[in-house]
Amino acid sequence: MAAKRYELSDAQWRRIAALLPGKAGDPGRTGSDNRLFVNGVLWVLRSGAHWHDLPERYGKWKTLHKRFSRWSKAKVWERVFDDLTKDRDNQYLMLDSTLVRAHQQAATGKGGTRNQALGRSRGGLTTKIHMLADSFGRPLRFLLAAGQSHDILAAPILLQGYTAEAVLADRAYDSNALRSFIADIGAKAVIPSTRSRSEPIPHDPLIYRCRNRIERCFNKLKHFRRFATRYDRRASHFLAFIHLAAAMIWMR
Numbered sequence: 001m002a003a004k005r006y007e008l009s010d011a012q013w014r015r016i017a018a019l020l021p022g023k024a025g026d027p028g029r030t031g032s033d034n035r036l037f038v039n040g041v042l043w044v045l046r047s048g049a050h051w052h053d054l055p056e057r058y059g060k061w062k063t064l065h066k067r068f069s070r071w072s073k074a075k076v077w078e079r080v081f082d083d084l085t086k087d088r089d090n091q092y093l094m095l096d097s098t099l100v101r102a103h104q105q106a107a108t109g110k111g112g113t114r115n116q117a118l119g120r121s122r123g124g125l126t127t128k129i130h131m132l133a134d135s136f137g138r139p140l141r142f143l144l145a146a147g148q149s150h151d152i153l154a155a156p157i158l159l160q161g162y163t164a165e166a167v168l169a170d171r172a173y174d175s176n177a178l179r180s181f182i183a184d185i186g187a188k189a190v191i192p193s194t195r196s197r198s199e200p201i202p203h204d205p206l207i208y209r210c211r212n213r214i215e216r217c218f219n220k221l222k223h224f225r226r227f228a229t230r231y232d233r234r235a236s237h238f239l240a241f242i243h244l245a246a247a248m249i250w251m252r
Contacts (some may be wrong), residue, residue, distance in 0.1 A: 006046045008038040012251045019080045021071070040064050042248075045241050048225025072240035078089065080241040084250040089135040092207070093162055093187070094168040094214040097130045098222075099149050102230040117235040120148025127230050128156035132162070137213025139221070139246040144235050156181050166190045166204075168211040174201075221245050 008016075012036055020034045021218045032146065040058030044051060054061040069075060102125040108188050126147025132140045140162075143154045151172045164187045169177055171192040179201075190207050195202035222228040224245040232238040 006043045008042065012248075015079050015084070015091050015251055016247070018127065019083055021074070021076060029188070030125060030134060037064060038250065041068055041244065045226045045244055048229060048231070050231075068240070069237065072234075072236050077240040077247070079242040081250070082248045083141055084247055085134075085138070088140060090164045091166075092135040093140075093159065093164040093191075094131070094133040094212060095131075095155055095158060095167065095168045095173055096209055096211075096214045096218065097128050098156070098176070098218045099126050099128055099147055100228060100230050101125070104129055113207060117144035117146055117238075118230075119148045120247065127235075127238070129227075130159040131214065131218070133217055134215040135213075137210075137215075137217045138250060139217060142242055142246070144239055144242075149234065152178055159185060163187065166207055168208060168214075170211065197215065217249065220249060224248075 016038075017034065018100070020038070022034055030067060031155050036058060040054060041064070043055060043058065047053075050066045051061045054064060058064060067104075118125060119128075120126070128145045128147050128149055130143040130145060132150065133139055138192075141158050143157055151169075152175050155169070155173055155178050159181065163185055166188040167182045168190045174191050174194045174197070179189045179191070186202075189201075190203045191201075191213075192203055192208070221242075224241070226232075226238075226241045227245045230238050
C-alpha cells in the first residue's frame with residue numbers, strides 16, 4: 001500500500017531515532033511521536049502534495065508544518081544527513097548540479113525571490129541544486145543558488161574541508177582557478193577541457209566514467225517530488241526536504 005511505501009522501515013527508524021530532538025530527557029518540550037511526524041514529512045516529500053492534503057493519520061497539517069519549520073530552522077534534517085554520511089568513501093569526489101523548476105507558489109509572499117535561491121534561466125523561475133558526492137555517487141553536501149548561477153562558483157564551497165585522490169566533474173567545471181584549488185587539496189582534477197582551450201588538458205577517461213554515478217544519484221533524488229519541483233518559498237525549507245531525501249538515499 002502507498003502509505004507504507006512512503007514511510008520509514010523499522011531498520012531506517014533505528015538509524016535516526018537517537019538523532020532527533022524531543023526525546024524524553026532532551027531539553028525543552030518532549031515531542032509527540034517523532035516517527036509518525038517524520039513519516040508525515042516523508043509523505044509530503046515523496047508525493048509533492050500540499051501540506052493541506054496531508055492524510056489525517058499523521059495529525060493536523062498545521063501542527064506538522066510548524067514543527068517541520070522549527071526543525072528546518074534548527075538544521076535538524078541537515079544534522080541527521082551529516083551523521084549518516086560519516087561512512088563515506090572519499091577516494092573520488094564528484095561535482096554536479098541540476099536545475100529544478102520553481103512552482104509559482106514558491107515566489108509568493110513577502111520579499112519575493114530575494115535571497116531565496118530563486119532566479120531566471122531558460123526554464124523560467126528556477127533553483128540550481130549543487131551537489132558533492134562520494135565515490136559511490138552518494139550525496140555529501142548541497143548548495144542552493146539561483147538558476148542562472150554558474151557551477152564554478154559553488155565548487156570550492158562544496159569541496160572545502162575534503163580530501164580525495166581525484167575530483168570528477170564535467171567540462172562546465174573546467175577553469176584554471178578550480179584546477180588549482182583541487183591541486184591544493186591534494187587531488188587530481190578529472191575534468192574534460194572546454195573546446196575553447198587552445199591546448200586541451202588531458203584527463204583519465206577510465207576514472208571519468210565513474211562520474212555517471214552522481215547523475216544516477218540525481219535521478220534517484222528526483223523520485224521525491226518535492227526535490228524535483230520546488231514548492232517552498234523559503235530556501236531553508238527546500239534545503240531541509242533535500243537533506244531528508246538524501247538521508248533516505250543513505251539508508252537504502
